[in-house]
Amino acid sequence: MNKNFVIENIKDFHLAHVLECGQCFHFSRVDTGLNEGEYEYDIVAMGRVLHIKEEPDTDGVRLILYNTEKWEYDTVWKDYFDLDRDYSVIKSEIIESDPRLEEIILENDGIRILNQDFFETLISFIISQNKQIPQIKQVVRNLSDELGTKFDVTMIDRLDSEFDAFFPTPEQLHNASEEEVRRSKCGFRAPYIKDAAEKVYTGEITMEILSKLDTDEARELLMSIHGVGEKVANCVLLFGLGRREAFPVDVWMKRICEYMYYDGVDTPKYIIEEDARKRFGKYAGYAQQYLFMYGQKHKIGIKR
């Protein structure tokens, strides 16, 4: 009765890099009973629960989407994982802009920029400020457990999944008090989350409105939310609105770019962003993600 959907020989895809490069937070790794070269995760996204496994294939990788029908893959997961896009073109364009990225891309190959839900992306990156990735994941999970809709048992493929609720909708966050939001351990971000939820719930800021604006106008509108600055707005543009030219500059990107492009000299974030967008053009967002993962892995420019 449980039907799995299998895709074979996918190129430029590695599940661990896709999920663990800091673009999404509502997932967990399954690490029991795996053979060499296999990766398995539970993902809560797009109002669904996905149990997924990657295995080596003859040419690329094979993905097994457990308990998934073809229509569900066609209408949801294919776009979510950005599988219609040819990353060989993207990679060679980035390498042409800066040959030093070749080694970095090779080391972090298989990254895809996910096409995530706009509202979840917005709230998740508001949470992300001044927090480490494991803590962001914890708050996202707390918010979902406390305020989101519980899964129907028929939606869950594995009984021992650590999740049991979807990310809250704008309406659910609108209905929650600031105190209730605060129980998720989001701390001083609670009023920020409330303001974002309110603006989306009332229709002042929606994906439909944002998608009609150019990237700079959309960023301005996003920044009218209390608690959304340049960086969070750029993450929402890149991960939640498909604006691949966005180049979020956080402490990591600042360190990496200063190291690579400014001879280690302290440089304002807006200069770094401006130069990167000139250098990488419409591929800036992808370049940013390879660089971010590289910087995290090697702790580029970190003291201590």
Place this chain on the structure above:
DNA sequence: AACCAGGTCGTGA
């Protein structure tokens, strides 16, 4: 025990 974390806000020069 201080100090830091995929930042942003409010304040004072």
Place this chain on the structure above:
DNA sequence: TCACGACATGGT
């Protein structure tokens, strides 16, 4: 404009 401390919470 620009520097700087405050802001919850949890981990070294």
